[in-house]
Amino acid sequence: MDQKRRDVLKAGGVLAxxxxxxxxxxxxxxxxxxxxxxxDTKSLNDAVKAMGGSGAVESKDIRFVNPTPEIAENGAVVPxxxxxxxxxxxxxxxLVEKNPNVLSANFTIPAGTEPFVSTRVKMGETSKVxxxxxxxxxxxxxxxxxxVTLGGCGG
Amino acid sequence: xxxxxxxxxxxxxxxVDVKVLMAHEMETGLRKDAKGQAIPAxxxxxVTVTHNGKTVFSAQWGPSISKNPFLHFRFAGGKPGEKVTIxxxxxxxxxxxxxxxxxxx
Numbered sequence: 001m002d003q004k005r006r007d008v009l010k011a012g013g014v015l016a017x018x019x020x021x022x023x024x025x026x027x028x029x030x031x032x033x034x035x036x037x038x039x040d041t042k043s044l045n046d047a048v049k050a051m052g053g054s055g056a057v058e059s060k061d062i063r064f065v066n067p068t069p070e071i072a073e074n075g076a077v078v079p080x081x082x083x084x085x086x087x088x089x090x091x092x093x094x095l096v097e098k099n100p101n102v103l104s105a106n107f108t109i110p111a112g113t114e115p116f117v118s119t120r121v122k123m124g125e126t127s128k129v130x131x132x133x134x135x136x137x138x139x140x141x142x143x144x145x146x147x148v149t150l151g152g153c154g155g
Numbered sequence: 156x157x158x159x160x161x162x163x164x165x166x167x168x169x170x171v172d173v174k175v176l177m178a179h180e181m182e183t184g185l186r187k188d189a190k191g192q193a194i195p196a197x198x199x200x201x202v203t204v205t206h207n208g209k210t211v212f213s214a215q216w217g218p219s220i221s222k223n224p225f226l227h228f229r230f231a232g233g234k235p236g237e238k239v240t241i242x243x244x245x246x247x248x249x250x251x252x253x254x255x256x257x258x259x260x
Contacts, residue, residue, distance in 0.1 A: 034200040034246075039217040077221045099219050100185060107228075108213045114170060118227035122183070122219045 039103050044130050044141070047095055047103045051132075053139035061085035062131050062142035072123060075148040080104075081118035082142075086135040089115035093134075098127035123148045162255040164239045171233035171257055173204070173212075175226045175241055183218040199224060199243045206230070206239050235259035 038050035048056050065081045072078040082092050092115060093106040104121045115133070123129075126147045133140045158178035164171055177199065184196025198218040204211050211230040233239065235257050242252040 034215055039215075079225075081227075096219060100183075101217055101219065103217055104219045105217065106215045108210075110210055110212070110230075112232055113211050113228065113230040116229055118225075120221040120225050122181075122221055 035106070038106065039101055041102055042100075043102060044095055044097065044132070047093070048132060048139050048141075050103075051091075051093065051106065051134070051139075053134065056132055056139035056141040059086060059133070059140035059142060062133050062140060064129070064131065064142065064144045067118075068129075068144065069146060071147045071149065073149055075123045075125070075150050077120050078123050078146060078148070079118065079120050080129060080131075082116070082131040084115035084131075084133045084135070086115070086133055086140055088136045089133055090136075091134045092117050093130075093132040094119070094121060095130040095132060096121060096123050096127050097130065098125050099123065157249055157251040160241060160243075160251065160253040162239070162241060162253060163258075164233075164255050165258040166233075166235060167229065170229040170231050171206070171239065172229050173227070173239060175224075177224045177226070177243060177251070179222070179224060179243075179245065181218055181220055181222045181224060185218075197245065197247055199245045201244045202226070203242045204228075204230075204239060205242075206233050206237065211239075233257050 038047055041047040041050050062084050065083050067079045068081050080094055084092060089109050091106055091108050094104045095102045096104055107117045109115050128143045128145050131142050161176040164173045179199050180197050182194055182197040184193060186194045188194055196218055199216050202214040212228050237257050238254050239257060240254040244250045
């Protein structure tokens with residue numbers, strides 16, 4: 001219990017240190033402290049704030065690509081594939097608006113890695129899915145509504 | 156010891172294309188068992204992919220990633236025969252690391 005509280009309090013400072021350490025290239029990657037605050041948020045704006053941004057601008061240069069469906073037959077396994085054309089993309093996050101906790105994943109894209117990721121998420125119900133891209137320190141997003149016929153959060 | 160990942164890394168053009176299937180419950184902590192007790196959350200929190208000592212991809216996950224997580228991404232700078240290592244850690248402190256060799260084009 002105590003350790004968790006200490007970790008949460010540390011998270012803000014450690015994240016900043018982690019970012020600096022990354023820039024200095026300190027040897028093999030340290031697993032970044034898991035950003036509990038971001039994974040507890042209930043809205044797009046709160047999640048962006050918890051990830052260090054101050055607001056995301058909609059961008060047509062972020063695309064949901066095949067095999068992201070319009071209608072998901074099984075909410076437990078919804079494929080989401082995102083591609084970003086924004087220069088110097090640093091990270092891609094996936095958020096599901098109507099899920100109990102909005103942030104599903106945050107992928108870090110080092111230089112030399114394609115700003116592209118494909119994974120599968122659980123969706124509790126029909127919802128907007130957001131792809132939030134951090135590029136050059138600024139935040140952008142695209143949204144896609146995905147209909148869910150059978151909810152996937154285990155209800 | 157958690158079950159191994161299935162990793163496929165191959166050249167697509169000049170990029171290394173990586174597909175991974177991990178074995179993990181990804182329990183959200185929101186489900187209840189037959190007695191009405193919440194099943195504790197158990198999910199992968201961190202994923203790190205390295206090649207030649209450099210991190211080429213990493214992720215932080217919440218429990219809403221699907222069970223037996225699938226991941227697909229691409230990075231530059233790898234050649235057939237070189238190794239790609241993927242490591243995950245979960246909220247219970249469990250860890251799994253697997254490596255694969257990049258297949259030729």
